[in-house]
Amino acid sequence: xxxxxxxxxxxxxxxxxxxxxxxxxxxxxxxxxxxxxxxxxxxxxxxxxxxxxxxxxxxxxxxxxxxxxxxxxxxxxxxxxxxxxxxxxxxxxxxxxxxxxxxxxxxxxxxxxxxxxxxxxxxxxxxxxxxxxxxxxxxxxxxxxxxxxxxxxxxxxxxxxxxxxxxxxxxxxxxxxxxxxxxxxxxxxxxxxxxxxxxxxxxxxxxxxxxxxxxxxxxxxxxxxxxxxxxxxxxxxxxxxxxxxxxxxxxxxxxxxxxxxxxxxxxxxxxxxxxxxxxxxxxxxxxxxxxxxxxxxxxxxxxxxxxxxxxxxxxxxxxxxx
Numbered sequence: 001x002x003x004x005x006x007x008x009x010x011x012x013x014x015x016x017x018x019x020x021x022x023x024x025x026x027x028x029x030x031x032x033x034x035x036x037x038x039x040x041x042x043x044x045x046x047x048x049x050x051x052x053x054x055x056x057x058x059x060x061x062x063x064x065x066x067x068x069x070x071x072x073x074x075x076x077x078x079x080x081x082x083x084x085x086x087x088x089x090x091x092x093x094x095x096x097x098x099x100x101x102x103x104x105x106x107x108x109x110x111x112x113x114x115x116x117x118x119x120x121x122x123x124x125x126x127x128x129x130x131x132x133x134x135x136x137x138x139x140x141x142x143x144x145x146x147x148x149x150x151x152x153x154x155x156x157x158x159x160x161x162x163x164x165x166x167x168x169x170x171x172x173x174x175x176x177x178x179x180x181x182x183x184x185x186x187x188x189x190x191x192x193x194x195x196x197x198x199x200x201x202x203x204x205x206x207x208x209x210x211x212x213x214x215x216x217x218x219x220x221x222x223x224x225x226x227x228x229x230x231x232x233x234x235x236x237x238x239x240x241x242x243x244x245x246x247x248x249x250x251x252x253x254x255x256x257x258x259x260x261x262x263x264x265x266x267x268x269x270x271x272x273x274x275x276x277x278x279x280x281x282x283x284x285x286x287x288x289x290x291x292x293x294x295x296x297x298x299x300x301x302x303x304x305x306x307x308x309x310x311x312x313x314x315x316x317x318x319x320x321x322x
Contacts, residue, residue, distance in 0.1 A: 001198055002292040006056045007063070015071075015105035017098050020080035024071035024102060025052075028062035038307050039113040039136040040067040040106075044099070045208070046118030046142075048090070048234070049218030051077035054208035055117055057292050064300055069106065074098050075218040076211060083217045087233040090221050095123055096130075108134070113303055115139035118260070118285065119223075125239050125268070128246045137306040138246065139299055141253040142260040142285050145267035146238035147230055153261040154228035157194055165189045169229075178225035187226050194259040195227060195285045202289055227259060243271035249306045250275045251299065255283030255290065276302075 009025035026040075033040050041061060045052045052070040059068045072079040073095055082089070103109040113136045116124030121143025128138045144150040158166060165186045172183040192199050201209070212219050224231040250272045254260050256279055269277045278298050280287035288295045 001202055001289055002057070002060075004060065006204065007059050009059075014079075015102050017074065017080075017101045020074060020082070022071055022074060022080075022098055022102055022105075023078035024069060024106070026067055026069050026106070027059040028065070028067035030067045030106065030108065032065065033067040034108075034111065036065055038066050039111045039303070040069055040108050041113045041115055041303060042069045042099070042103070042108070043071075044114060044116035044120030044123050045070070045073065046120050047076065047212065047219050048073065048095070048119045048123075048222045049076050049212055049216065049220075050119075050208045051211040052208075053077075053211070054205040054286070055120075055288060056204045058115065058288055058296070058299075060292075060296055061300055061303070064304075066300075066303065069102075069108075071102060073218075076215060081215055081217070083215060085217070087221050090218055090233065092123065092126055092234075092237070096126060099123070099127060100132075103134075110134045111136060111307075113137045113139070113306075115141060115299065116143060117141040117288070118143055119234075122237065122239070125243065125246065128248060128250070129239060129242050131245065131247055135248050136308070137248050137303060138250045139253060139302065140250060140265070140268055141288070142255065142258055143268075144260055144264035145240050145243060145271075146264075147235050148238065149240075149264045149267075150260075151228070151230050151235070153264050154230075154259060157259060157261070158190065158228060161189055161193075173229050178229060190228060190259075193284065194257055197257065197282075197284050197290055205286065205289060240267040240271070243268055244273065246272045248274070249302075251302045252277045253280070253287060253295070253299070254278075255280045255285060255287045257284040258287075259285050 011026040014021040051072050062068045114124045121140040168186040222232045222234045280291045283290035
């Protein structure tokens with residue numbers, strides 16, 4: 001992790017979304033980014049139900065004159081909380097609609113890039129599969145192409161934990177007592193290996209974990225009680241058979257110790273037509289924190305190489321409909 005401080009936002013606000021609000025922050029200048037022919041980067045955080053905080057180091061890409069947009073997805077952080085809503089409300093389509101609404105609110109729909117981390121990468125893939133016209137490029141960071149792959153690989157990684165840790169996890173999962181202190185302590189062993197290897201976690205990472213603890217509505221409903229005990233509404237989610245529809249340059253990012261193992265991202269790597277894959281040797285699930293400087297260089301170079309994509313897309317689509 002770098003000693004460089006996280007930059008302060010140049011703009012913060014709330015985008016009206018249906019009867020609620022999406023809180024966002026912008027680092028850098030959207031107008032100057034557009035004038036320079038660059039695409040602003042919209043960062044989709046994970047969870048689902050975490051907050052943007054743990055991804056804030058990505059805001060340093062604004063140092064290269066590229067505006068960076070962070071936001072808290074509906075149901076968490078500074079956006080509208082809806083703790084009384086159930087699984088019929090918390091759907092992938094809801095969050096796709098929220099993203100579209102934010103793009104319109106910020107007036108960036110004609111040219112933008114997306115970086116999604118963990119659940120955010122799942123959401124980013126869903127967004128890109130729909131071929132939005134202004135999307136220039138996509139970064140899928142530490143994200144599975146299906147939850148079946150995710151759970152299978154999580155169980156494999158769990159087999160390498162100390163026997164007493166495995167026993168504690170299984171006992172509490174069977175008993176439905178995953179909110180116990182003993183379960184949480186055992187859970188931390190897995191997290192320190194495969195989620196964030198910087199222990200204690202940096203303040204911005206700790207802030208996102210604390211936010212889930214404060215209001216676990218979305219995380220528990222869509223995912224479940226932990227990263228590896230997935231019993232929520234996303235448990236059957238998959239885009240394995242759809243990733244070929246992604247028609248923008250895509251960067252897949254993982255850590256060598258990531259819970260998003262090579263098997264979980266293989267459908268992205270093998271199925272997206274224009275894709276590259278970067279593995280960070282000293283990272284787990286958060287290379288943007290664990291190998292910050294190299295991560296920013298790799299992602300920044302990738303974004304720089306594909307800023308003109310939306311123009312080519314518009315020309316292609318016009319020619320097809322002429």
